[in-house]
Amino acid sequence: MTGGHPGHLASEAGRALALVNLRDAETAARQRLDPVYYDYFAGGAQDEVTVAANEAAYRRRSLLPRVLRGCGPPRLETTLLGQATSMPVLMAPTAFHRLAWPEAEVATARAAAAADVVMIAAMLSTVTVEEIAATGAALWFQLYIQPDLAFTESLVRRAEAAGCRALVVTVDSPALGRNERGDRNDFHDLPPGVFCANMGGAGHVRQVVLSPEISWSHVDWLRGITTLPILLKGVLHPADARLAVEHGVDGLVVSNHGGRQLDTTPASLDRLEPVAEAVAGRVPLLLDGGVRRGTDVAKALALGAAAVAIGRPVLWGLAIAGEPGVRRVLDLLRTELANALTLLGVAAPGDLTREQVVS
Ligand SMILES: Cc1cc2nc3c(=O)[nH]c(=O)nc-3n(C[C@H](O)[C@H](O)[C@H](O)COP(=O)(O)O)c2cc1C
Ligand SMILES: CCCCC(=O)C(=O)O
Numbered sequence: 001m002t003g004g005h006p007g008h009l010a011s012e013a014g015r016a017l018a019l020v021n022l023r024d025a026e027t028a029a030r031q032r033l034d035p036v037y038y039d040y041f042a043g044g045a046q047d048e049v050t051v052a053a054n055e056a057a058y059r060r061r062s063l064l065p066r067v068l069r070g071c072g073p074p075r076l077e078t079t080l081l082g083q084a085t086s087m088p089v090l091m092a093p094t095a096f097h098r099l100a101w102p103e104a105e106v107a108t109a110r111a112a113a114a115a116d117v118v119m120i121a122a123m124l125s126t127v128t129v130e131e132i133a134a135t136g137a138a139l140w141f142q143l144y145i146q147p148d149l150a151f152t153e154s155l156v157r158r159a160e161a162a163g164c165r166a167l168v169v170t171v172d173s174p175a176l177g178r179n180e181r182g183d184r185n186d187f188h189d190l191p192p193g194v195f196c197a198n199m200g201g202a203g204h205v206r207q208v209v210l211s212p213e214i215s216w217s218h219v220d221w222l223r224g225i226t227t228l229p230i231l232l233k234g235v236l237h238p239a240d241a242r243l244a245v246e247h248g249v250d251g252l253v254v255s256n257h258g259g260r261q262l263d264t265t266p267a268s269l270d271r272l273e274p275v276a277e278a279v280a281g282r283v284p285l286l287l288d289g290g291v292r293r294g295t296d297v298a299k300a301l302a303l304g305a306a307a308v309a310i311g312r313p314v315l316w317g318l319a320i321a322g323e324p325g326v327r328r329v330l331d332l333l334r335t336e337l338a339n340a341l342t343l344l345g346v347a348a349p350g351d352l353t354r355e356q357v358v359s
Contacts, residue, residue: 012321016328021336022292025316025329029100033319036185037099041315044259045177050267051259054290057267061299064356066345074341075348076334080284080307081229081251083138083165086116087334088349089297092258092288092309093142093168093233098126098194100319108318109135111326115334120168120309123155124208126190128197133162140166142233144173145218147211155198156226167226168253169219172234174212177261216247223248231286234261236271238278245282251306252279253286258311269300276304294336298344302352 019025030038044051076087091112098104105125109132112119120140121132133139141159146152156167182188190196199206222230232244233253244252254275256265268289276285284306291297291308300308310333317329337349346352 013324016317016321016324019317019320019325019328019332021332022310022313022316022329025313025320025325029316029319033100036187039181039185040096040099040179040187041094041312041319043179043181045261045263046180047263048259049264050256050262051290053267054256054259054269055292056290057269058290058293058296058299060359061269062358063295063298063302063340063344064358065343066356069345069347071342071345071347074338074346076338076341078307078349080118080286081166081231083118083140085118085138085307087337088301088305088307089117089291089330089333089337090140090286090307090309091117091119091314092255092311093120093122093170094311094315095122095124095196096126096190096194097315097318099190100315101322103322105132106135107323108314108326109133109137109139110323111317111330113137114323114327115330117330118165121159121164123198124196126194126197128200129159129162129164131197133164139164140168140231142168142170144170144208144210145214145222146209147213148209149218149221151206152222153225156222156228158198160226160228164228166229166231166250167222168231168233169222170233170257171214172236172255172257172261173210174214176210177257177263179260216243219244219247219249235275236265236268238274241275241278245279249283251284251286253288253309254305255286255288255309258289269303272300272303272305294333294338294340297333297337298340298352299357301349302354302357304354 078088105127113136118138122142141164195205229250231251235252287300287305288309313329317325
């Protein structure tokens, strides 16, 4: 071998290439980030039981390969709610990317565009949805329904006008989860110059309201004002999944918010099958929480997810090297997923079957 290990390169590209897997990305990001922001990104609610459970659920399950099927290289392309994507992996919405990298969500979106994956742009982004959309990335827009419905509608109109192709309504947040790392670090406000860009206007930045008053009537209201597909993010109970379908929702994200809302909720992977049974194929299911490996993606797909989303790994890539860092995270997961499918003996994500996951 000649030349240095890419990790010896100081450049962003070198730092990105030095990552071997998504777990490395967290280690490297931790070394670069302000510890207070690292804690904000990494942390979860209270004892972080659910944060740990999300990853543990993947470790608990085993994959059962089929042999001699002559499948050839797997094809990862997927269509979700009419949206073509290069693989069944989306970027979960995460707030405040400027805490990780100066170009913030614009860098993340450029990586999404380069990798041809959907970015679910957070309502609490630190650049506007219009600036994110200007990158050309395929976007869905994450919404916390605000009690001020006129303001909520104005956000929906902006997301529509910017070209977002779906609304992802976060429903697991009638209040903010209790993040004790933030309490210890006294991290309760964004630093100067970082703000929720979509909440600005008329000379002031609005505070987001996570309201316990939000109900199914708000979903009905939203259904009535937009023709965009609506997904509910944060559904864990089969009865809520059934209600969602009855209320005209187009998809669900089975999620416990990466363990950041109600602590001791089950691992999201463990709720996939009950929710899939309730929904009975009527709407597609996405899953997020703890996806760190191609084998994790394969397990989620085999258990009924149409696709998964990743939250923290994108932030780690961003913190390490901006756009190339996020691209690297996506490339690594794509390579791992292709390798996993090949070893499982399937030609495409949709060919995975339930019995290929055993406990
Ligand atoms: C730093 C951070 C900020 C987040 N911000 C939001 C948000 O604004 N809206 C939302 O619906 N979910 C938010 N989430 C939750 C993610 O969308 C997703 O559910 C979770 O990160 C998935 O778990 P993972 O990080 O283990 O992949 C956030 C997660 C993190 C880690
Ligand atoms: C009001 C901040 C909400 C952002 C968020 O959803 C998270 O940090 O998990």
